[in-house]
Amino acid sequence: MLINRSAIILKATQQAVDWINEVDPIKNQSSLTLKKVREVCLIYLVPEDVETDAHAHSWALNNAEVLLQEFMFGWYQCESLWPKGLGPKMFEKWFDLEYHSMLVDTVDEPITKEEM
Numbered sequence: 001m002l003i004n005r006s007a008i009i010l011k012a013t014q015q016a017v018d019w020i021n022e023v024d025p026i027k028n029q030s031s032l033t034l035k036k037v038r039e040v041c042l043i044y045l046v047p048e049d050v051e052t053d054a055h056a057h058s059w060a061l062n063n064a065e066v067l068l069q070e071f072m073f074g075w076y077q078c079e080s081l082w083p084k085g086l087g088p089k090m091f092e093k094w095f096d097l098e099y100h101s102m103l104v105d106t107v108d109e110p111i112t113k114e115e116m
Helices: 014-023 053-062 064-075 089-092
Strands: 005-012 042-047 094-098
Touching: 005 014, 005 053, 014 053, 014 089, 042 064, 053 064, 053 089, 053 094, 064 089, 089 094
Parallel strands: none
Antiparallel strands: 005 042, 005 094
8 A cells, every 4th residue: 555655764874873883882892893783774754745866855954953863863862972063964974864755564563653
């Protein structure tokens, strides 16, 4: 069943991976690689009126601070480790964005939601 959303997938860039490794409080473990970090991407359902790559990019930049916060919180909950200046410029350095306009729900169960 086609659903009434589009999706964006945020893939970390090397700059984001460098931050993850730099602030890691457990310095004795091996550094993460870009490939390893990209194995777990953030996928966001966005309104169906986000209809093009350009519109998806604009939507993401308008929500850059929240998207960056969610990414960083997924790695380190201690906000003192987070860099300052969260916004569109940092977002563009930290993520590659993929846009997808057709989402098909293949499960015949209601979608459940919970707070992050």
